[in-house]
Amino acid sequence: xxxxxxxxxxxxxxxxxxxxxxxxxxxxxxxxxxxxxxxxxxxxxxxxxxxxxxxxxxxxxxxxxxxxxxxxxxxxxxxxxxxxxxxxxxxxxxxxxxxxxxxxxxxxxxxxxxxxxxxxxxxxxxxxxxxxxxxxxxxxxxxxxxxxxxxxxxxxxxxxxxxxxxxxxxxxxxxxxxxxxxxxxxxxxxxxxxxxxxxxxxxxxxxxxxxxxxxxxxxxxxxxxxxxxxxxxxxxxxxxxxxxxxxxxxxxxxxxxxxxxxxxxxxxxxxxxxxxxxxxxxxxxxxxxxxxxxxxxxxxxxxxxxxxxxxxxxxxxxxxxxxxxxxxxxxxxxxxxxxxxxxxxxxxxxxxxxxxxxxxxxxxx
Amino acid sequence: xxxxxxxxxxxxxxxxxxxxxxxxxxxxxxxxxxxxxxxxxxxxxxxxxxxxxxxxxxxxxxxxxxxxxxxxxxxxxxxxxxxxxxxxxxxxxxxxxxxxxxxxxxxxxxxxxxxxxxxxxxxxxxxxxxxxxxxxxxxxxxxxxxxxxxxxxxxxxxxxxxxxxxxxxxxxxxxxxxxxxxxxxxxxxxxxxxxxxxxxxxxxxxxxxxxxxxxxxxxxxxxxxxxxxxxxxxxxxxxxxxxxxxxxxxxxxxxxxxxxxxxxxxxxxxxxxxxxxxxxxxxxxxxxx
Ligand SMILES: Nc1ncnc2c1ncn2[C@@H]1O[C@H](COP(=O)(O)OP(=O)(O)OP(=O)(O)O)[C@@H](O)[C@H]1O
Ligand SMILES: [Mg+2]
Numbered sequence: 001x002x003x004x005x006x007x008x009x010x011x012x013x014x015x016x017x018x019x020x021x022x023x024x025x026x027x028x029x030x031x032x033x034x035x036x037x038x039x040x041x042x043x044x045x046x047x048x049x050x051x052x053x054x055x056x057x058x059x060x061x062x063x064x065x066x067x068x069x070x071x072x073x074x075x076x077x078x079x080x081x082x083x084x085x086x087x088x089x090x091x092x093x094x095x096x097x098x099x100x101x102x103x104x105x106x107x108x109x110x111x112x113x114x115x116x117x118x119x120x121x122x123x124x125x126x127x128x129x130x131x132x133x134x135x136x137x138x139x140x141x142x143x144x145x146x147x148x149x150x151x152x153x154x155x156x157x158x159x160x161x162x163x164x165x166x167x168x169x170x171x172x173x174x175x176x177x178x179x180x181x182x183x184x185x186x187x188x189x190x191x192x193x194x195x196x197x198x199x200x201x202x203x204x205x206x207x208x209x210x211x212x213x214x215x216x217x218x219x220x221x222x223x224x225x226x227x228x229x230x231x232x233x234x235x236x237x238x239x240x241x242x243x244x245x246x247x248x249x250x251x252x253x254x255x256x257x258x259x260x261x262x263x264x265x266x267x268x269x270x271x272x273x274x275x276x277x278x279x280x281x282x283x284x285x286x287x288x289x290x291x292x293x294x295x296x297x298x299x300x301x302x303x304x305x306x307x308x309x310x311x312x313x314x315x316x317x318x319x320x321x322x323x324x325x326x327x328x329x330x331x332x333x334x335x336x337x338x339x340x341x342x343x344x345x346x347x348x349x350x351x352x353x354x355x356x357x358x359x360x361x362x363x364x365x
Numbered sequence: 366x367x368x369x370x371x372x373x374x375x376x377x378x379x380x381x382x383x384x385x386x387x388x389x390x391x392x393x394x395x396x397x398x399x400x401x402x403x404x405x406x407x408x409x410x411x412x413x414x415x416x417x418x419x420x421x422x423x424x425x426x427x428x429x430x431x432x433x434x435x436x437x438x439x440x441x442x443x444x445x446x447x448x449x450x451x452x453x454x455x456x457x458x459x460x461x462x463x464x465x466x467x468x469x470x471x472x473x474x475x476x477x478x479x480x481x482x483x484x485x486x487x488x489x490x491x492x493x494x495x496x497x498x499x500x501x502x503x504x505x506x507x508x509x510x511x512x513x514x515x516x517x518x519x520x521x522x523x524x525x526x527x528x529x530x531x532x533x534x535x536x537x538x539x540x541x542x543x544x545x546x547x548x549x550x551x552x553x554x555x556x557x558x559x560x561x562x563x564x565x566x567x568x569x570x571x572x573x574x575x576x577x578x579x580x581x582x583x584x585x586x587x588x589x590x591x592x593x594x595x596x597x598x599x600x601x602x603x604x605x606x607x608x609x610x611x612x613x614x615x616x617x618x619x620x621x622x623x624x625x626x627x628x629x630x631x632x633x634x635x636x637x638x639x640x641x642x643x644x645x646x647x648x649x650x651x652x653x654x
Contacts, residue, residue, distance in 0.1 A: 055554055075557040088555035092573050105560035153559065
């Protein structure tokens, strides 16, 4: 993976009437990386992608692909190809004709077309289905045709708009892995749109989290999950416990906050915060430890009562009540195989939760 | 002993027969029988009083094929029908695209605008065109006003063509609209994405996919145009003979009337239609592949 920039969005704005679909977005996507645009419905992911492809023009700002300012370049002259959410396969053409379409438009010699179509179909493991029509294929197969049809052109960048959205859960998981390994093999930059955070975490080299037309954070999956830079990102990616409070000081590397009812928590803050700042403390359920009380509270420990226990196989998900207003979610991995009831937490049991400060974040808006 | 399934099938068959009988009777009485009569008449002869004489002959067909009056009428009608169909298609396709692409709440009103003329009798509408095109009509009045002077707009083949296009356009637009409305315009974006310019995308994707609408519209326009006689009489001034005018005259007004010759013309017209439509289907479905 080189460090040159495949796609750059400079201060891009897209308005539809009164709606600001994309709001001053700046973004650099590197050559050869698997880049995901992640965000809730309506946050402007599709609009961003369509502007890169050239189906929409930015209201203001510029889009640069491999150093070339795109301006009003029409879609058929941009060095990118798109895999549409609905696949948009040509129903009146066979699989082979669908895949050959882009090459025919670029006046590729006939024998080269045949060779490259075969190559592309091999790549997505569809050889043998050349003569089928799209409607004679399963959803997963159609998905592969759409991929082959785009990849056969050797685009510099492949744009994918929720390409797995229409597949069932199991097929979706399979295609995630396949798509990722395909991307590694062909080495083409993928810009992948999804609203599924797990999908984005699994597949991406880097992720941009969007909300309401703005990009909130860009980073690797680990950075996004472990060091979200704001409440929205922490909430949108995975599960977390939020506790509101104000900063009351620092303790070594940690920032200390206090809740209105006087509970104290320590966690990591991205930057120094002055006392009195309103903040949100965030700790993921799998990072909280749950202990049986034995006299004194350990550091960062709080006494509570187990309220509910949900056994889900790999994990047990426990809610612990700290006081009238606070409930903390704790996920414990079931590392031991046992049927012994006493090995599991019981509702009503007294417990101590420990929130290690290295595992907790102090977020300010 | 019949199984339950066989009994069920037997009962279904009786029910089906009962349901189909009225329709079949109708078709036989009012469609097949007249066709047979016309076909038989076309091989008969005529007496001085215009009565059909049952004396088999090929004379009627020979007359049609050898006398320029008749041959010209065929060519004129075929040519006019082709022209009408093509012009209706050229006007109708963009119109149908426009309607199909306009905001949802506008589509029905726009379609209604296309259909509203049907609420008035066709003859009345053609008379209205007389008023528009006449020497002292609306257009000429305007042309005079701006100093161009009056032009002979009525009673010629151009007026016939205008009337035909006007009358047939809705029959082109409606099937086209149905086809284009079903067309997924994302496919045009996909084509553009794969390097096709607008024209290539239209020719390779949209045209073949809306071909059923084009075929349906063309057939709906072509068939009635080939046999029409009202428009060429009222707007064309009956100056030249179209197929429909000749057949109508032979059946009703000639002296003596000549049903056998008229029948021969009608049979040939049907054959021409069948052949042309088959060729057309062949050509258009080949394109679709
Ligand atoms: N052609 C359009 N006309 C008007 N508004 C539009 C248009 N396209 C998008 N929008 C609006 O812009 C905003 C962003 O839309 P966009 O399709 O980019 O969202 P998205 O992130 O792709 O959402 P989803 O996950 O639901 O696909 C939405 O509020 C949407 O209603
Ligand atoms: Mg979208």
